[in-house]
Amino acid sequence: MFGVRIAGQFGDGVLQVALASYVFFSPERQTGAAATAAAFAVLLLPYSVIGPFAGVLLDRWQRRQVLLFTNLCRAALSLAMVWQVTDGNVGPPFFITVLAMLSLNRFVLAGLSASVPRVVERDELVMANSVAPTSGAVAMIAGVGAGYLTQRWLFGSDAEESAEGPIVLLATLLYLVAALLSLRIGRTTLGPGGDDGEGSGDGGVERIPVTLAARQVVDGMAEGARHIAARKPALWALTAMASTRFFYGLTLIAAILLSRNYFHDPADVDAGLGTLAMLLGISGAGFMVAALLTPVATRQMRKETWAALLLAAAAVVVLVPGTLFTVPAMAVVAGVLGLATQGMKIVVDTVVHESVDDEYRGRVFSFYDVAFNASFVLAAGAAALLLPATGQSYLILVVIATGFAATAVGYHVGVHRRAAERMS
Template sequence: MADSVRALSGDDTVGAAGAASEASTRASPASGRGALLHGLRSVLSGPDLHSFRLLFATRLTGQFADGAFQVALASYVVFSPEKQATAGAVAQAFAALLLPFAVVGPFAGVFLDRWDRRLVIVWANLMRAVLVVGVILCLGFGLGNGPFYVGALAVLSANRFILAGLSAALPHTVPPSQLVTANAVSPTAGTLVATTGGAIGLIMNALVGTGLKSTIGVLATVAALYCAASFVALAIPAGLLGPDEAPGDDMWAAVRSVARGIADAAGHVKQRPSAGRALVAISVSRFCYAAVTIMTLLLFRNYFNNPHDTNKGLAGFALAVGLSGLGFGVSAVITPLVTRRMRLEAWMTLCLLGAAATEIVFGVAFEQTPLLVGAFLLGVVSQGQKICTDTLVQRHVDDEFRGRVFVFYDILYNSSFVVAAAFAAAALPPSGVSYPVLFIVAVCYAGVGVWYWFRSQKRPDAPIPPPGTQPATPTTSAMR
């Protein structure tokens, strides 16, 4: 769930996290903090950056609403007193959250390179406000789950265009000397406000309950915030955000080209075993993490607490998500330090084996306290593996393929979660207690860890140094 919040927050860390970890090994902490603070001040208060600040405000307003929308969706499907939470219902909710990132995201750039990006941001925000109102009407008139999920998918699909458009528009609002700083500030702040929006949604649910009226109230606030984001974007000067020139090829030919590009990326990864092995390992790990997330949600909803006391279940699950997120932060600090002293492949293997041990040691009792400790440790090792994967992919793919490879990576990353949701729907009981699923997850973690270690001992492909003036291209989706 912490990963899905991060995915929904927009500018994903695929690529960015790895770049940050490598940079941190070259710069001293003191100088890095000073440069970052100076950069923050320069982009937020510097002269001639009014358009950047408007774009930044558009992002923050919209992503705050994104976090609240995700919590409203989860609360209604899983923690509503009117509903019985099952693995199938949880799987549907996660599929609605993540399918747009895997399906819509890769193709967003085709349209953003042809349509006025300012107008895309303005109208897409208004469109998703209307769609949220439609979701409210579906709930109010009791139209069932089908229309509700269709509306949620439409909202999140529109979100993919907005987030990709914000990233594509950013270079038009800052001078080249401040582009790196702006790229660091925007996604980080977006993730923080999305998490804050989700946290406030959780607090409101805890205070006023998780029923239908509470969900409708949160969704109405979300629709108003999307409208506000649209009006902020409207204040940006017309034509400023590009594209400067529309591509000459046909739009649908470009869509077909994206599909070919993803296939080319898969072929290139096959020729770069160091990158390919890392992607296989993280796909399996992502599957396991997703299955554990759904299991944890059901445990807090139906096993650790009275199923009718949804507020308690929601509070417990929120604590588990928060501890896992804290583990992400700890890993971001320790992984650069550890990988100065051992190979990335060795740390990845330890993270995978550590995840397997965590599941057995802290999961098998199916008790709250050990599970919360396990959530924190799983956050540490999961993010450690991800940082290493990002870095290995950046190092070992040719620059001309790097953007397409990260799109391919993003599809694998989000699709693995959707596949795990389908597995959980079939394998988990409503209580979430399943020793077979727990051991399958542990065996998958350990198996891929052992496989990865032995495969990585083979002669690696030669690393491809990144261009001196061009950073690795992040994905346009989930810019998780």
């Protein structure tokens, strides 16, 4: 399962370089706040729309089979994307292909998250949620680096060309590797239902007619929402993660605009793409540090306390040195935000795993994905209203810092107040 995550997310990173080059750094396109926000909203909306369907189906379909067939479909769609760009057909069919690939990605990530408790012991969940998702995020950033280097070596600053040929074909190969690796997992090992091993037969999976899928999606989401509402630790954690994602989204869009239009001449798209790749790489290093520190820190303090401290640190660095608006200052911000947001995600994943029942995990983690990505869509809308084309705004940094600080205080106070009520 770990290999499936690494191969697939490395492929995601490679593919994202092609898409970022084409959408944000093509010389023919002038990228402003509204255009960047609109692109993110369009790309992330399928994540929110597909999420509920993924959860209901993941609680009924064998999750190993989901990992196999979704990766095969992503490989096929990436080949279709190469053909469309090569043929010059980069209109609606091209973007429909991209949206389909992103939608399938929801099944992969939700399935991987829901399957973790099936393969690790409860007392190892913090470590598992540190290593697996963080390693996947680092693999994706490594894929971004590999894709960027390939783009530079093969195409120079001709950003449009990076959406075709070797770059996307490399992503195709990685999706195929992920599909093949999934075959090494027992068909029923990842659930749902039954035992954790292969001897569970059908694993208690309900085989549902396709005609009932839509109604069961609605019913399943309602059940998942009630399940979360009845488990306050999970509810608090998901709310805090959605807030964190919102303010991280504002920061990321600002970083794209700063790299594209402020730190360099907007005509020098090569330099802009290089700066953005560097910032993403530093953020990835922060992810790795979070994976190393979080298991150690949560043995010394409550998980929720550690999450609050990370968000407080994020609030500080957004203002100092963030308000200097230099590349070194943004590099510091990228590293600390990588540490804070990934450390927060590790904590939230663990709290949700500990708080929800196995038969609901697919629906809960798909709801988690919806909140996670809908928050980013909302951040895109806010960025369109608040950010100038250069991305340089003191107001937006104050908003981001205040948001991180409020989330830290709210989560810490809420969780500890509930703990005190339970003890009284």
